[in-house]
Amino acid sequence: MQAPSIGGVRLPRGNGQVVRLPRGASLADFAERIDVDPAQLVQVLFGLGEMVTATQSVDEDTFRVLGEELGFEIQMVSPEDEDRELLESFDIDFEAEDDSISMPRPPVVTVMGHVDHGKTKLLDAIRKENIVESEAGGITQHIGAYQVSVEHDGQERAITFIDTPGHEAFTAMRARGAQVTDIVILVVAADDGVMPQTIEALNHAQAAGVPIVVAVNKIDVEGANPSKIRQQLTEYNLVAEEYGGDTMFVDVAAKPGINIDKLLEAVLLTADAALDLRANPDMPARGVAIEGHLDRGRGPVATVLVQRGTLRPGDAIVTGQSYGRVRAMLDEYGKPVEEAEPSRPVLVLGLTAVPGAGDKFLVADDDRTARQIAEKREAMERNAALAKARKRVTLESFMAESKVETLNLILKGDVSGSVEALEDALLKIDVGDEVDLNIIHRGVGAITANDVNLASIDRGIIIGFNVRPQSRTVEDLADREGVEIRYYSVIYSAIEEIEAALKGMLKPEFEEVQLGTAEIREVFRSSKIGNIAGCMVTNGIMRRNASARLVRDGVVVGEGLTIVSLRREKDDATEVREGFECGISLGSFNDIKTGDTIETYEMKEKPRG
Numbered sequence: 123m124q125a126p127s128i129g130g131v132r133l134p135r136g137n138g139q140v141v142r143l144p145r146g147a148s149l150a151d152f153a154e155r156i157d158v159d160p161a162q163l164v165q166v167l168f169g170l171g172e173m174v175t176a177t178q179s180v181d182e183d184t185f186r187v188l189g190e191e192l193g194f195e196i197q198m199v200s201p202e203d204e205d206r207e208l209l210e211s212f213d214i215d216f217e218a219e220d221d222s223i224s225m226p227r228p229p230v231v232t233v234m235g236h237v238d239h240g241k242t243k244l245l246d247a248i249r250k251e252n253i254v255e256s257e258a259g260g261i262t263q264h265i266g267a268y269q270v271s272v273e274h275d276g277q278e279r280a281i282t283f284i285d286t287p288g289h290e291a292f293t294a295m296r297a298r299g300a301q302v303t304d305i306v307i308l309v310v311a312a313d314d315g316v317m318p319q320t321i322e323a324l325n326h327a328q329a330a331g332v333p334i335v336v337a338v339n340k341i342d343v344e345g346a347n348p349s350k351i352r353q354q355l356t357e358y359n360l361v362a363e364e365y366g367g368d369t370m371f372v373d374v375a376a377k378p379g380i381n382i383d384k385l386l387e388a389v390l391l392t393a394d395a396a397l398d399l400r401a402n403p404d405m406p407a408r409g410v411a412i413e414g415h416l417d418r419g420r421g422p423v424a425t426v427l428v429q430r431g432t433l434r435p436g437d438a439i440v441t442g443q444s445y446g447r448v449r450a451m452l453d454e455y456g457k458p459v460e461e462a463e464p465s466r467p468v469l470v471l472g473l474t475a476v477p478g479a480g481d482k483f484l485v486a487d488d489d490r491t492a493r494q495i496a497e498k499r500e501a502m503e504r505n506a507a508l509a510k511a512r513k514r515v516t517l518e519s520f521m522a523e524s525k526v527e528t529l530n531l532i533l534k535g536d537v538s539g540s541v542e543a544l545e546d547a548l549l550k551i552d553v554g555d556e557v558d559l560n561i562i563h564r565g566v567g568a569i570t571a572n573d574v575n576l577a578s579i580d581r582g583i584i585i586g587f588n589v590r591p592q593s594r595t596v597e598d599l600a601d602r603e604g605v606e607i608r609y610y611s612v613i614y615s616a617i618e619e620i621e622a623a624l625k626g627m628l629k630p631e632f633e634e635v636q637l638g639t640a641e642i643r644e645v646f647r648s649s650k651i652g653n654i655a656g657c658m659v660t661n662g663i664m665r666r667n668a669s670a671r672l673v674r675d676g677v678v679v680g681e682g683l684t685i686v687s688l689r690r691e692k693d694d695a696t697e698v699r700e701g702f703e704c705g706i707s708l709g710s711f712n713d714i715k716t717g718d719t720i721e722t723y724e725m726k727e728k729p730r731g
């Protein structure tokens with residue numbers, strides 16, 4: 123095979139040699155690996171119809187195409203591998219198991235189920251039933267997770283609940299490779315039965331290999347049929363113990379608080395039977411950020427779940443791209459915590475930024491290491507985002523670019539979990555190739571002047587999810603700049619509306635609708651207005667201003683014509699129907715003959731499916 127040659131310069135052929143590149147790499151990076159001049163790669167790509175500069179971050183597809191052309195197999199380093207390599211460069215092995223000490227740890231539970239089946243009520247009931255004696259009357263705060271203690275076999279046992287119902291949080295975390303949940307409580311309302319999201323939740327749990335305890339809820343409601351639920355779920359490989367299976371089903375009523383203790387017992391029994399939950403509490407803490415938000419007084423705060431080791435105030439912590447020294451740790455009652463052991467969720471104060479839900483956290487040897495890891499991660503993310511955002515400018519799309527409409531969005535939300543869930547869902551909207559959805563900025567907290575300015579520059583729309591403009595000034599600025607801010611508190615309705623907006627941005631498609639045909643019986647010549655066709659409408663109608671074509675002996679001889687004037691007898695007419703005679707002028711088109719047929723049609727907008 124010939125080596126590709128550009129301007130007489132021969133490029134090496136890779137013969138299938140593998141080149142690993144980090145996300146966000148540029149042509150210059152690739153050139154360095156294969157020891158060529160970056161300018162040559164720019165030219166090769168140009169020859170393939172892509173215009174990229176040497177230092178621009180390039181996306182995976184472009185590298186693949188280029189690699190194929192030159193005979194190299196390009197492997198993009200996955201974000202996980204990239205992060206692992208980054209930590210290794212600091213001598214940290216995040217996953218390293220240290221079994222020297224291994225103590226039992228409480229199970230971590232997520233509640234999932236169909237809309238309105240009672241997830242929130244159940245989490246409330248569990249929290250209420252188990253308020254620790256000393257906290258009786260204490261008000262719990264939502265920090266994203268809480269721990270309850272249960273008496274089981276004469277022993278005090280703890281269970282940790284992720285306090286974000288639904289599977290968005292679950293999937294957002296799994297998408298980041300964070301397996302947080304040990305057991306899923308699947309809530310099914312006994313008066314409603316198995317519904318689409320019940321099955322979705324179940325699929326998520328089974329895909330993650332997480333055991334399920336079924337809470338058959340609302341048994342207090344008349345018409346509730348708990349055994350029907352058991353029957354329905356056997357179809358999905360969830361067979362109740364009493365039917366010979368190994369899934370525990372517990373009949374509960376979250377609202378009046380019936381059988382909550384039995385449900386908690388079932389969680390512990392399932393954990394003991396199916397899982398051996400252990401961790402080493404005697405090492406620097408590692409775990410996952412559950413959620414985070416910007417607190418007015420306290421700055422960025424994050425709830426983290428410790429998975430190994432013990433977290434203490436003063437630790438140098440890094441989670442995602444945020445870092446800091448743990449200034450204080452609080453529990454769900456707002457009380458200070460001095461030590462957080464495995465499976466313990468705590469609110470952490472002292473971070474530089476709000477981490478994302480599912481970001482792994484670790485305690486580093488010192489502040490400097492924590493900061494360097496966070497900064498390197500930020501740089502990596504920025505490069506990767508640049509590669510993704512770089513619009514693939516092919517020669518074709520470059521010329522046709524004006525045809526693509528882009529909806530630019532800025533997402534602001536109250537907690538990072540909801541912003542991520544919203545972003546994920548939005549990016550999944552499929553509207554084909556004609557419209558682009560671009561999320562130009564996302565963040566946690568009130569809508570700021572900066573957001574408005576950004577939207578104004580990029581002609582974007584701001585989506586406020588459970589957040590409002592920071593002040594009247596920001597609102598005024600948006601008004602003045604003509605920036606639209608839309609507020610939502612339900613992810614689903616945000617998605618629905620944005621999807622509708624995207625569909626609305628699609629250029630209308632037109633189709634031809636036949637109106638009618640007329641046969642030319644006679645041609646009148648007029649010095650003033652040119653030739654006039656004396657016609658008989660043989661089918662449908664003739665309409666003034668309608669589009670027309672002229673057909674002679676079955677061949678179209680005039681296309682893109684217009685019925686310039688239409689007369690019935692001596693009068694102007696707007697329409698003439700089948701079976702009537704009329705006079706038609708096609709304007710300056712005078713090549714008409716007796717026996718020709720005039721076809722008329724209209725272009726109608728086609729509704730989008």
Ligand SMILES: Nc1nc2c(ncn2[C@@H]2O[C@H](COP(=O)(O)OP(=O)(O)OP(=O)(O)O)[C@@H](O)[C@H]2O)c(=O)[nH]1
Nearest residue numbers: 236237238239240241242243339340343375376377
């Ligand atoms: N009678 C009765 N009503 C219940 C019970 N549990 C929940 N409900 C009611 O069912 C409705 C839905 O409960 P939620 O807890 O909001 O349901 P959810 O699954 O969290 O709903 P989404 O957050 O919308 O997905 C509320 O009106 C509750 O009061 C129960 O055990 N008995």
